[in-house]
Amino acid sequence: xxxxxxxxxxxxxxxxxxxxxxxxxxxxxxxxxxxxxxxxxxxxxxxxxxxxxxxxxxxxxxxxxxxxxxxxxxxxxxxxxxxxxxxxxxxxxxxxxxxxxxxxxxxxxxxxxxxxxxxxxxxxxxxxxxxxxxxxxxxxxxxxxxxxxxxxxxxxxxxxxxxxxxxxxxxxxxxxxxxxxxxxxxxxxxxxxxxxxxxxxxxxxxxxxxxxxxxxxxxxxxxxxxxxxxxxxxxxxxxxxxxxxxxxxxxxxxxxxxxxxxxxxxxxxxxxxxxxxxxxxxxxxxxxxxxxxxxxxxxxxxxxxxxxxxxxxxxxxxxxxxxxxxxxxxxxxxxxxxxxxxxxxxxxxxxxxxxxxxxxxxxxxxxxxxxxxxxxxxxxxxxxxxxxxxxxxxxxxxxxxxxxxxxxxxxxxxxxxxxxxx
Numbered sequence: 001x002x003x004x005x006x007x008x009x010x011x012x013x014x015x016x017x018x019x020x021x022x023x024x025x026x027x028x029x030x031x032x033x034x035x036x037x038x039x040x041x042x043x044x045x046x047x048x049x050x051x052x053x054x055x056x057x058x059x060x061x062x063x064x065x066x067x068x069x070x071x072x073x074x075x076x077x078x079x080x081x082x083x084x085x086x087x088x089x090x091x092x093x094x095x096x097x098x099x100x101x102x103x104x105x106x107x108x109x110x111x112x113x114x115x116x117x118x119x120x121x122x123x124x125x126x127x128x129x130x131x132x133x134x135x136x137x138x139x140x141x142x143x144x145x146x147x148x149x150x151x152x153x154x155x156x157x158x159x160x161x162x163x164x165x166x167x168x169x170x171x172x173x174x175x176x177x178x179x180x181x182x183x184x185x186x187x188x189x190x191x192x193x194x195x196x197x198x199x200x201x202x203x204x205x206x207x208x209x210x211x212x213x214x215x216x217x218x219x220x221x222x223x224x225x226x227x228x229x230x231x232x233x234x235x236x237x238x239x240x241x242x243x244x245x246x247x248x249x250x251x252x253x254x255x256x257x258x259x260x261x262x263x264x265x266x267x268x269x270x271x272x273x274x275x276x277x278x279x280x281x282x283x284x285x286x287x288x289x290x291x292x293x294x295x296x297x298x299x300x301x302x303x304x305x306x307x308x309x310x311x312x313x314x315x316x317x318x319x320x321x322x323x324x325x326x327x328x329x330x331x332x333x334x335x336x337x338x339x340x341x342x343x344x345x346x347x348x349x350x351x352x353x354x355x356x357x358x359x360x361x362x363x364x365x366x367x368x369x370x371x372x373x374x375x376x377x378x379x380x381x382x383x384x385x386x387x388x389x390x391x392x393x394x395x396x397x398x399x400x401x402x403x404x405x406x407x408x409x410x411x412x413x414x415x416x417x418x419x420x421x422x
Contacts, residue, residue, distance in 0.1 A: 002060045008067040015069070015314030018043040022313070038374075040309050041140060041167060044316020052321045064318045070262065072311035073145055077263035078239050078246065079304020080408050081270025082297065087278060095354065095394065099363070099402050100410070102350050106342070106371050107133040107414045113341055114334045115418075123330045125422060126155035129415070131334040135165035137411050139374045141308055144315040145261050146415065153259075153419070157323030161331065163315060164324055168335050173373030177381030180343055181365035184351055185389065189358060235299035242270045259419050264412055271409065342371055359394050362386060366399040375403030 006014070022043025026032045032042050054060040114128030130150055135143040143162030150158035246266025253260045280291035324331065346364045354360035365385050369378030378399050386392065 002058075003063055004060060005063045006065060008065040011064040011066070011314055011317075012068045012310065014047065014064075014317055015040075015044075015310055017313075018047045018317050019309050019313035021046060038140070038170075038309070038312060040312035040316055041170070044313055044319070045167070047317040048319035048321055051317070051319075055320075055322055064314070066314070066318065069144075069311055069314040069318070070148075072307040072314070073141070074243055074246075074263050074266055075239050075307040076141060076304045076311060077145065077408065078243050078266040078270045079300050079307070081242070081267040082238070082274050082295065082300050082304075084271035084274060084406065084409055085278065086275050095359075095363075096398055096401065098353055099367075099398055100406060102353065102367065103137070103371075103402060103407065103410055104414070105349075106345065106367070107137050107411050109341060109345065110136050110338060110371075111414065111418045113337055117334050117337060118330065121330050121333070123327075124155060126150055126153055126158070127161060127327060127330055128334060129418060129422075130155060130158055130161040131165040131331055131338070132415075132418075133411050134415055135162045136169045136338055136372050137370070137407060138166070138415075139170070140166045140312050140315065142408065142411060142415075144311060145263050147315075149259060149261055149419065153422070157320060157327075159315065160319045160321065160323045161327065163319055164321075165331065165335060169338070170373040170377060172335075172339050173369045173371065173377045174380060176339060176343060176372065177365040177368035177377070178384045180346060180368060181361050181381070181385045182388075184347065184361045184364055185358070185385075188351065188356065189361065231296045231299045232303065235296050235303045238295065238300060239303055242266055242273060245269055258416065260416055261412060264416070267408070267412070338372065342368060346371075358389070359392055362392055362395040363398065366395055370399065370403045370407060375400060375407075378403060 019040045020043070022039030022041065025042045025046075026039050029042075051062045054062060110133040111129065114132045115125050118125045118128040130143070130146075134146050134150075138146075140163060143166045144159065147159035147162055150162070155161070243266050246263075246269045248265070249269050250260065250262060250265030253265055274292065274295065277292040277295060278290060281288045282291055283289075346367050350367055351360050351364050354363050362382050362385050365381035366378035369375070369381040379396070382395050382399065
């Protein structure tokens with residue numbers, strides 16, 4: 001066996017190349033657009049297939065340096081922490097609280113069920129964790145973030161297993177959400193509940209991104225190139241400062257004896273900084289303004305998303321697909337069970353608790369999207385349902401808040417609890 005070792009710069013370059021290749025594919029292939037497959041995933045799979053061919057046919061293994069990949073991952077989760085604004089709980093009202101409760105139950109079930117399956121099949125329970133909420137609700141980002149933790153606990157090929165499961169969930173979440181919402185609307189709603197509302201609804205609401213969940217986030221801005229540079233520079237500096245301080249918090253967390261992912265300290269610290277700054281005030285031009293105004297959240301989210309794309313590109317090219325061969329049957333059983341569980345839970349539990357109305361049906365499509373895939377899948381699912389029937393505002397406000405601000409925090413806490421009970 002011949003090994004080709006690439007350093008961190010070469011790995012980052014190939015990861016960026018995979019990202020750009022995926023962007024071209026996404027623009028050209030309608031199926032990728034339909035299922036909201038991220039560009040780093042589609043492009044990265046091509047490179048991982050190439051490394052598989054080299055391994056199987058040429059007896060050559062390509063080894064990638066993950067140093068910069070971990071840095072980009074840490075930067076992304078720091079940006080997620082900055083988005084965790086507790087004040088939005090008031091804006092979302094009762095529906096947001098119900099959705100948060102449902103999310104906790106879904107994540108718990110996504111870990112309990114695979115653990116039972118692995119025990120029944122006599123395989124490593126860590127395989128169940130890798131195919132649980134780490135890759136389902138968490139998606140590719142969390143799967144990559146926990147890969148080193150699972151590897152350290154003894155699961156060989158944890159990154160490959162998690163990424164494969166996350167890709168499966170991404171597609172499954174898009175395929176399940178729309179049809180399930182359609183069935184709910186057809187069988188559970190009256191004709192009157194399906195009628196258009198009296199007030200005018202802006203169709204553009206169906207396409208808002210997670211950083212546009214608030215009216216302030218949707219305001220149009222006019223700025224010069226120099227202003228843009230300063231805003232992105234400040235956002236980058238904020239992320240780097242909290243990343244640095246977050247490593248100290250992570251070090252302190254290790255002293256508790258509890259296993260945490262490497263990004264958890266920075267994520268929590270960023271959330272603390274964001275919410276503390278919400279209470280502080282400073283004087284500007286004779287007026288008192290909130291300190292959190294100095295955080296340009298749109299730019300922080302953008303920098304975080306750039307880092308996520310680079311991280312995913314590097315993670316996907318590093319997949320060792322040949323490690324999945326011996327795990328094919330247990331992994332398939334677990335993933336199919338995840339889809340069945342999600343469908344039954346949404347139909348029989350989530351829809352009644354959310355109010356049994358049209359908004360609840362649209363939210364159910366969104367739950368399937370971010371519960372198995374990611375927030376963009378949820379938005380696409382809900383948009384498809386609303387395009388066929390009618391647009392409604394509430395789901396497009398609630399789901400981005402859940403996906404961007406709370407899903408990773410809640411998921412990480414529950415995953416950490418399960419891992420420490422093993």
